[in-house]
Amino acid sequence: SQKIEQNSEALNIQEGKTATLTCNYTNYSPAYLQWYRQDPGRGPVFLLLIRENEKEKRKERLKVTFDTTLKQSLFHITASQPADSATYLCALDIFPGRSLTGANNLFFGTGTRLTVIP
Amino acid sequence: DAGVIQSPRHEVTEMGQEVTLRCKPISGHDYLFWYRQTMMRGLELLIYFNNNVPIDDSGMPEDRFSAKMPNASFSTLKIQPSEPRDSAVYFCASRNLETNYGYTFGSGTRLTVV
Numbered sequence: 226s227q228k229i230e231q232n233s234e235a236l237n238i239q240e241g242k243t244a245t246l247t248c249n250y251t252n253y254s255p256a257y258l259q260w261y262r263q264d265p266g267r268g269p270v271f272l273l274l275i276r277e278n279e280k281e282k283r284k285e286r287l288k289v290t291f292d293t294t295l296k297q298s299l300f301h302i303t304a305s306q307p308a309d310s311a312t313y314l315c316a317l318d319i320f321p322g323r324s325l326t327g328a329n330n331l332f333f334g335t336g337t338r339l340t341v342i343p
Numbered sequence: 344d345a346g347v348i349q350s351p352r353h354e355v356t357e358m359g360q361e362v363t364l365r366c367k368p369i370s371g372h373d374y375l376f377w378y379r380q381t382m383m384r385g386l387e388l389l390i391y392f393n394n395n396v397p398i399d400d401s402g403m404p405e406d407r408f409s410a411k412m413p414n415a416s417f418s419t420l421k422i423q424p425s426e427p428r429d430s431a432v433y434f435c436a437s438r439n440l441e442t443n444y445g446y447t448f449g450s451g452t453r454l455t456v457v
Contacts, residue, residue, distance in 0.1 A: 257444060259444070259445060259446075261446075266450075266451075267450055267451075268347075268434050268436070268448030268449050268450050268451050269386070269434075269446075269448050270448070271445030271446060271447065274444050274445060314386070318444065330388050330391075330399070331376075331388070331446060332388075333385055333386040334385070335385040336385065
């Protein structure tokens, strides 16, 4: 069956360190992989997207890698801050608009709750 | 832009009652998605629309669930009759593939069926 796993339910890290979150998947061939941030009581917020032919993408303190051979994405937050504390979700975008009548779905992992300790 | 707007934010209803959740997508977004989030199952896609037309409703759990999108600025998700196992947070999201592949989510409706 199809499966998306995020490395752990919770991750605690000291302020200033780099947080690394892992997303592993099986039985998918995603064209895109997306990362979202979700705060309590709020909807997920889009952070970054990486394409299947890209190895790495950066945005400010965020970095995402995508290894389609290992079927894995790593999400890094450098110089972490208490304000980065949230749940981070990875999502596989299987058919992003390739066909209007085909599946167009974002499959989400269950998330990793990151806590940055001051 | 006010983002994706959902109402109500919270809904408490008795088992057997009809529940209607509402969503206003971002103007210009041609895809609209309804998701359900629970602790056990995470985020699950229920149904999505493209240009107001339902494309894939395979995630709708039962016939008790129905969704409509009468125009580009409004969609509803209806549960009739509601059951306690429907308790969850329901999110609406929209997207425009021409400008951004990222989904924009609303703040959700927390539904409690007692």
